[in-house]
Amino acid sequence: xxxxxxxxxxxxxxxxxxxxxxxxxxxxxxxxxxxxxxxxxxxxxxxxxxxxxxxxxxxxxxxxxxxxxxxxxxxxxxxxxxxxxxxxxxxxxxxxxxxxxxxxxxxxxxxxxxxxxxxxxxxxxxxxxxxxxxxxxxx
Amino acid sequence: xxxxxxxxxxxxxxxxxxxxxxxxxxxxxxxxxxxxxxxxxxxxxxxxxxxxxxxxxxxxxxxxxxxxxxxxxxxxxxxxxxxxxxxxxxxxxxxxxxxxxxxxxxxxxxxxxxxxxxxxxxxxxxxxxxxxxxxxxxx
DNA sequence: GCCACATATTCGCAAATGCGAATATGTAAA
DNA sequence: TTTACATATTCGCATTTGCGAATATGTGGC
Numbered sequence: 291x292x293x294x295x296x297x298x299x300x301x302x303x304x305x306x307x308x309x310x311x312x313x314x315x316x317x318x319x320x321x322x323x324x325x326x327x328x329x330x331x332x333x334x335x336x337x338x339x340x341x342x343x344x345x346x347x348x349x350x351x352x353x354x355x356x357x358x359x360x361x362x363x364x365x366x367x368x369x370x371x372x373x374x375x376x377x378x379x380x381x382x383x384x385x386x387x388x389x390x391x392x393x394x395x396x397x398x399x400x401x402x403x404x405x406x407x408x409x410x411x412x413x414x415x416x417x418x419x420x421x422x423x424x425x426x427x428x429x
Numbered sequence: 430x431x432x433x434x435x436x437x438x439x440x441x442x443x444x445x446x447x448x449x450x451x452x453x454x455x456x457x458x459x460x461x462x463x464x465x466x467x468x469x470x471x472x473x474x475x476x477x478x479x480x481x482x483x484x485x486x487x488x489x490x491x492x493x494x495x496x497x498x499x500x501x502x503x504x505x506x507x508x509x510x511x512x513x514x515x516x517x518x519x520x521x522x523x524x525x526x527x528x529x530x531x532x533x534x535x536x537x538x539x540x541x542x543x544x545x546x547x548x549x550x551x552x553x554x555x556x557x558x559x560x561x562x563x564x565x566x567x568x
Numbered sequence: 569g570c571c572a573c574a575t576a577t578t579c580g581c582a583a584a585t586g587c588g589a590a591t592a593t594g595t596a597a598a
Numbered sequence: 599t600t601t602a603c604a605t606a607t608t609c610g611c612a613t614t615t616g617c618g619a620a621t622a623t624g625t626g627g628c
Contacts, residue, residue: 299447299523307443325605340606359595359604372522377516383511384438464575479576496627498574577622
């Protein structure tokens, strides 16, 4: 029904006009992220997260990739060059927001914690955080 | 109830998530513009235009200035420097949209027309267009 | 004061949205 | 195929939004 190319500005801004969705995008800043980490970091029910991710997908600002049972979401740049530039600047702007900063820290903490919350024992971690996690101890 | 400084991103994006409001902002690109021209160019009922302008005002993206019976609206940059940068880029991006281009042309035509539509005989024109209008004939 | 005019706000209602609860789908493993 | 688990979608329902119609407000001129 809708083609890849029907990216429009109103839909784009509507996707960004909700705090939950901004928080989700913020967590994908550096990497694709598995849905289970979104629910853990935002402390929101899974259907809520899923619905907001669907919203972002339909607006064309994220892609989903399946890996076994897990779904990874990543930011995708809009086809139009100026729109892509705008989107990058928006992300840079938002990343300074205090709550969003805390969210990213929380994601890092959750991923690197030696004792993961029960549900996340085998969940695939965001790549950038895995590399931190696997860094040899400074001893 | 709400202070000048409570500019937030969600509200900002929500303000931009509607075609009518994007068209309004686009018409203010170069100058402040009188409400009567908005209704003329967009061909929408006055209360609709007024409501959307109020929306933009509450989001902190435009200011209103009264001049006698007329109200002039102009774009105002957000207090945060990065937000302001983002807003400028957004406007540059949008100004390439075909419909928005046509709207600006239509505004120029309406303002410069020797026979103004009945209601706009005495309406104050946007400054940049007035200067075009008053340019001496090339004869 | 009254009137005319530009713009803003209110009101009522139809349509859209958001959310929790329940259910469905897709995948892996036994 | 059955089970378990991660994620997506559907369903009801309460809340919000958008719009036209009507009305209110602010201003200038008489």
